[in-house]
Amino acid sequence: MKSNVPITRLGKFFGDRDFELEIGMGQEWLIGDMNYTCVLYRIDRNKIKTDDVYGEVVEDGIKFLPPVEFNAYITIAAPSNKMVGSTRMDQVEPGNITMSVYLKTLNDLNIDINFGDYVGYYDSENFVRYYSVVNDGRVVSDIKHTYKGYKPFYRTIIAAPVGPNEFRGL
Amino acid sequence: MALPKRGPVKPTIPLEYPKTLLPRREEIKDMITKDGTYLPKSLLHADLDRGFLDFVKEKIQFTSEGKKIPVVDILITTQNWSQFVETWDFQNIDKNLEPPFLTIIRNPDVKLNDKRRYNIPNNRMYYYMEVPTWDGNRKGANIYKIPQPIPVDIKYTVALVCNRMREVNKMNQTIMNLFASYEAYQVINGHYIPIVNESFTDESVMDLESRKYYINKYEFTLHGFLIDEEQFEVYPALNRTIQMFEVDSRPVKRPQKKQQPPELESITFTYENGLTTLERSFFYTCDLLFQNTVNVSSFSVYINNQYVGDDVDLIQINNGDELKIDIIMGSTGQVPQVIFTQKLI
Numbered sequence: 001m002k003s004n005v006p007i008t009r010l011g012k013f014f015g016d017r018d019f020e021l022e023i024g025m026g027q028e029w030l031i032g033d034m035n036y037t038c039v040l041y042r043i044d045r046n047k048i049k050t051d052d053v054y055g056e057v058v059e060d061g062i063k064f065l066p067p068v069e070f071n072a073y074i075t076i077a078a079p080s081n082k083m084v085g086s087t088r089m090d091q092v093e094p095g096n097i098t099m100s101v102y103l104k105t106l107n108d109l110n111i112d113i114n115f116g117d118y119v120g121y122y123d124s125e126n127f128v129r130y131y132s133v134v135n136d137g138r139v140v141s142d143i144k145h146t147y148k149g150y151k152p153f154y155r156t157i158i159a160a161p162v163g164p165n166e167f168r169g170l
Numbered sequence: 171m172a173l174p175k176r177g178p179v180k181p182t183i184p185l186e187y188p189k190t191l192l193p194r195r196e197e198i199k200d201m202i203t204k205d206g207t208y209l210p211k212s213l214l215h216a217d218l219d220r221g222f223l224d225f226v227k228e229k230i231q232f233t234s235e236g237k238k239i240p241v242v243d244i245l246i247t248t249q250n251w252s253q254f255v256e257t258w259d260f261q262n263i264d265k266n267l268e269p270p271f272l273t274i275i276r277n278p279d280v281k282l283n284d285k286r287r288y289n290i291p292n293n294r295m296y297y298y299m300e301v302p303t304w305d306g307n308r309k310g311a312n313i314y315k316i317p318q319p320i321p322v323d324i325k326y327t328v329a330l331v332c333n334r335m336r337e338v339n340k341m342n343q344t345i346m347n348l349f350a351s352y353e354a355y356q357v358i359n360g361h362y363i364p365i366v367n368e369s370f371t372d373e374s375v376m377d378l379e380s381r382k383y384y385i386n387k388y389e390f391t392l393h394g395f396l397i398d399e400e401q402f403e404v405y406p407a408l409n410r411t412i413q414m415f416e417v418d419s420r421p422v423k424r425p426q427k428k429q430q431p432p433e434l435e436s437i438t439f440t441y442e443n444g445l446t447t448l449e450r451s452f453f454y455t456c457d458l459l460f461q462n463t464v465n466v467s468s469f470s471v472y473i474n475n476q477y478v479g480d481d482v483d484l485i486q487i488n489n490g491d492e493l494k495i496d497i498i499m500g501s502t503g504q505v506p507q508v509i510f511t512q513k514l515i
Binding site: 051053054056058059084085086087088089091092093094096127134135158160161162163164165166 | 235236242262263264265266267268269270273275329331333334335336373375378379380381382385387
């Protein structure tokens with residue numbers, strides 16, 4: 001049975017109601033003003049079709065739960081111009097996407113973001129780029145992810161771009 | 171377990187044995203000169219590169235998920251636009267190559283094969299073939315000469331970029347099958363060219379926070395050779411022969427013959443009329459071996475008036491020596507004689 005222990009630190013000048021107020025104001029800014037939107041495709045690990053030996057997905061074998069739209073603070077790294085290994089084939093590799101999402105947002109939507117889930121982010125009206133979560137930011141004990149040391153309030157999720165041969169949102 | 175594929179195990183039965191030894195060599199020679207002149211076809215760098223590209227497309231390229239893995243049909247170039255030209259059909263929206271794909275890299279350095287080390291210098295021309303000709307009046311022939319092909323080694327890298335282990339396995343299986351007997355062959359311009367798989371390198375990108383994919387690199391060495399048809403020589407052979415004799419009419423001056431020593435078996439010094447001393451000149455070199463005396467009690471030998479000895483058994487005579495023999499006669503009343511046997515040296 002889970003026990004709930006009230007957080008009493010910073011209690012002289014900060015409390016749960018202040019925390020909720022700050023988060024509420026932050027969400028108002030992020031969702032109301034900024035409104036960066038991503039689409040989360042959570043992998044259905046029970047129905048996905050994989051190879052028996054390597055566990056790699058077969059062609060178009062990825063099965064995912066109903067997509068969920070969520071708001072997060074988005075940073076996309078600059079693309080890097082490099083060769084594919086040492087094959088002398090040039091390519092401009094898109095940068096990773098970093099999503100900072102309120103824990104409250106995830107709770108309200110009743111979703112969790114796991115390692116390997118796919119995220120779609122619309123670059124323009126008719127082009128969506130898909131990313132695979134490479135760091136789900138589950139550990140939020142560090143001081144940066146807490147509100148002035150009071151309680152964790154957001155997760156930083158990093159995802160790397162994937163090609164259409166891996167995931168196409170279909 | 172996979173079942174054997176349907177169909178006859180051996181669809182055709184060969185009615186003739188395949189050719190071996192000299193007939194097979196003649197068959198290969200015919201293959202080299204097929205569809206052309208009597209001369210072999212040129213084989214230069216670009217031909218070898220093209221041949222290797224065809225080798226990859228014909229023998230290494232494989233199918234995954236029902237699709238043929240595309241091969242980037244370029245080797246190495248400094249011109250950036252060519253990559254797009256060769257890869258436009260399997261690029262994604264970012265114009266990046268979408269795995270899986272195969273790419274071929276040719277190392278720019280082309281080196282002489284070690285076989286060249288034990289060769290005749292100066293790259294001389296060699297007789298290749300004599301082709302009969304007919305000019306309407308006379309039968310003749312043309313001699314075809316070619317330089318010795320220059321053995322070269324060219325290194326290629328075939329890289330598979332993919333993101334499934336199944337494709338890695340398939341590629342590896344294909345390579346292992348091909349090179350199970352160490353070498354694989356590609357016919358380039360009618361020439362059999364051996365290719366050797368040298369090594370395998372894995373450069374897979376497995377960084378935690380980036381796109382992950384496998385890069386498997388297979389190194390190959392193509393043991394080719396260079397023949398440039400610009401260096402071939404064709405020239406007419408002899409078709410009429412005239413034999414001429416020339417005699418020198420000048421008198422032949424031969425050196426004077428050396429005086430040959432007389433082939434005497436023995437030399438006899440005969441002391442007639444009461445003589446007790448005799449001299450004789452020699453113009454050859456010999457040894458005088460004492461044999462006998464007649465009515466001589468003793469004799470003394472001088473060479474060039476130098477005393478040698480009394481009653482000697484052996485006298486060594488040089489060319490030009492003066493031999494003098496003095497005797498003391500005996501008492502028998504016969505004509506005194508000293509007899510030697512001469513031995514030419």
